[in-house]
Amino acid sequence: MTCWARYRSGDGSEGFGVLDDAGIAEYRGDMFGSPRPTGTTLARGEIKLRSPCAPSKIIALWNNFHALAEKLGKRVPDHALYLIKPATSIIGHLEPIRRPAAYQGKIAFEGELGIVIGRRCSGAGLADAADAIFGYTCVNDVTAADVLNENTDFAQWCRSKGYDTFCCVGPVIATGFNWSRARVTTKLDGVERQNYPLSDMIFPPEHLVSQISHDMTLLPGDVIACGTSLGVGSIRDGATVEVQIDGIGSLVNTLAPR
Amino acid sequence: MTCWARYRSGDGSEGFGVLDDAGIAEYRGDMFGSPRPTGTTLARGEIKLRSPCAPSKIIALWNNFHALAEKLGKRVPDHALYLIKPATSIIGHLEPIRRPAAYQGKIAFEGELGIVIGRRCSGAGLADAADAIFGYTCVNDVTAADVLNENTDFAQWCRSKGYDTFCCVGPVIATGFNWSRARVTTKLDGVERQNYPLSDMIFPPEHLVSQISHDMTLLPGDVIACGTSLGVGSIRDGATVEVQIDGIGSLVNTLAPR
Numbered sequence: 382m383t384c385w386a387r388y389r390s391g392d393g394s395e396g397f398g399v400l401d402d403a404g405i406a407e408y409r410g411d412m413f414g415s416p417r418p419t420g421t422t423l424a425r426g427e428i429k430l431r432s433p434c435a436p437s438k439i440i441a442l443w444n445n446f447h448a449l450a451e452k453l454g455k456r457v458p459d460h461a462l463y464l465i466k467p468a469t470s471i472i473g474h475l476e477p478i479r480r481p482a483a484y485q486g487k488i489a490f491e492g493e494l495g496i497v498i499g500r501r502c503s504g505a506g507l508a509d510a511a512d513a514i515f516g517y518t519c520v521n522d523v524t525a526a527d528v529l530n531e532n533t534d535f536a537q538w539c540r541s542k543g544y545d546t547f548c549c550v551g552p553v554i555a556t557g558f559n560w561s562r563a564r565v566t567t568k569l570d571g572v573e574r575q576n577y578p579l580s581d582m583i584f585p586p587e588h589l590v591s592q593i594s595h596d597m598t599l600l601p602g603d604v605i606a607c608g609t610s611l612g613v614g615s616i617r618d619g620a621t622v623e624v625q626i627d628g629i630g631s632l633v634n635t636l637a638p639r
Numbered sequence: 640m641t642c643w644a645r646y647r648s649g650d651g652s653e654g655f656g657v658l659d660d661a662g663i664a665e666y667r668g669d670m671f672g673s674p675r676p677t678g679t680t681l682a683r684g685e686i687k688l689r690s691p692c693a694p695s696k697i698i699a700l701w702n703n704f705h706a707l708a709e710k711l712g713k714r715v716p717d718h719a720l721y722l723i724k725p726a727t728s729i730i731g732h733l734e735p736i737r738r739p740a741a742y743q744g745k746i747a748f749e750g751e752l753g754i755v756i757g758r759r760c761s762g763a764g765l766a767d768a769a770d771a772i773f774g775y776t777c778v779n780d781v782t783a784a785d786v787l788n789e790n791t792d793f794a795q796w797c798r799s800k801g802y803d804t805f806c807c808v809g810p811v812i813a814t815g816f817n818w819s820r821a822r823v824t825t826k827l828d829g830v831e832r833q834n835y836p837l838s839d840m841i842f843p844p845e846h847l848v849s850q851i852s853h854d855m856t857l858l859p860g861d862v863i864a865c866g867t868s869l870g871v872g873s874i875r876d877g878a879t880v881e882v883q884i885d886g887i888g889s890l891v892n893t894l895a896p897r
Contacts, residue, residue, distance in 0.1 A: 531718075532718070538796070595739065596739065597728065598727045
């Protein structure tokens with residue numbers, strides 16, 4: 382398993398590479414192509430992580446876990462149900478979530494597994510879909526909950542989930558990650574609020590990639606957020622959310638205090 | 640008024656410039672910055688138009704015309720209601736709309752005014768929002784109508800409107816265009832199906848840009864499709880849709896025959 386990250390170093394320069402306990406081994410070229418190591422390693426203290434990729438789009442699943450579907454009394458869908466979050470909503474590990482200026486309402490966290498696409502993918506069967514997956518990351522799919530159903534004629538999925546900073550992604554992209562035995566754990570100010578098995582997914586990753594690739598072309602760096610399960614809650618201003626998946630890492634973001 | 644277009648020439652090279660009856664005057668640099676004319680003009684017959692911009696996101700309005708709201712019995716909203724179409728859905732003038740492979744259902748056209756953003760824009764007041772508008776284009780916001788309400792728990796706005804080729808944009812971006820006296824006319828195989836005044840908009844362009852910029856940062860080239868009014872209908876395979884706005888031009892796309 383390899384953990385890819387993007388970073389900004391003290392002098393403001395940006396790069397990417399492979400992260401381990403020692404630091405980050407710098408690479409050049411295309412992360413999703415044939416990147417080359419430069420031989421330079423930067424210590425953890427010298428860098429700040431950015432979101433590990435810059436997606437052209439984020440596809441966020443709704444109702445993709447049996448346990449949550451059952452709790453909400455929703456039918457198991459026949460096809461992946463999703464909305465699109467804009468690229469401008471992305472932030473990385475330790476970057477602050479910002480409350481929209483005029484919004485006083487509830488802001489919800491959702492800890493999720495994120496799929497990162499590694500190659501252009503259209504109309505893919507399951508095998509090609511699996512090959513198009515570069516790796517996996519953690520996602521906190523943030524929602525301005527009171528905006529979602531503010532208008533009774535039209536559920537505002539894209540708006541309530543599309544604000545700048547409302548898509549936390551990171552800390553890394555783990556390749557060779559086996560999601561089938563992993564769990565997603567979400568802590569709010571250190572208290573566990575979500576702890577669910579990825580094996581409970583209705584549409585597992587290669588099915589999601591295959592289905593969605595029949596709707597729209599997926600591009601390298603695009604992220605599919607696999608949906609959440611039980612335990613979603615709201616974030617007070619100043620509170621910290623940690624989404625942790627064993628084998629990927631811990632994604633930590635604070636809702637900036639007012 | 641200046642009409643900007645992007646093109647592909649016979650040798651496969653791509654460029655952009657100012658289009659008039661004589662042809663296209665080639666420019667270099669950033670269309671939204673300070674592009675420089677090269678002095679070369681290509682004849683209309685030498686080029687094929689592409690979509691006039693490459694948005695990072697397309698924001699598509701719902702329920703933004705009084706006449707349609709009244710017909711559908713919907714309340715006039717307090718805030719712009721929208722979904723996001725992915726960048727991969729874009730095609731330009733004369734490029735074919737393609738039916739999704741496994742989809743046999745109704746495909747609908749919606750003729751619309753499109754706003755093209757010219758500068759990065761976040762939290763903008765009305766004056767800054769007006770300044771952030773580079774120009775206007777025609778949009779055909781295509782929908783796989785049977786997908787939209789296929790699942791009774793979740794309206795699939797992004798999926799039904801997000802398929803590759805489902806966002807026709809063009810033929811040009813007109814700067815200095817006065818939308819307030821213009822009409823949108825949509826013809827299906829030459830027969831007029833929509834003809835509505837833009838003055839009937841609930842949220843006019845600078846209000847849309849201002850409101851949406853408080854939700855998410857708008858980037859140069861981003862497109863806001865202002866929503867449609869009366870006369871939406873379905874496109875048979877092989878049929879041609881023409882969205883025409885005086886002062887911008889005529890956007891023509893055919894649903895590819897099976």
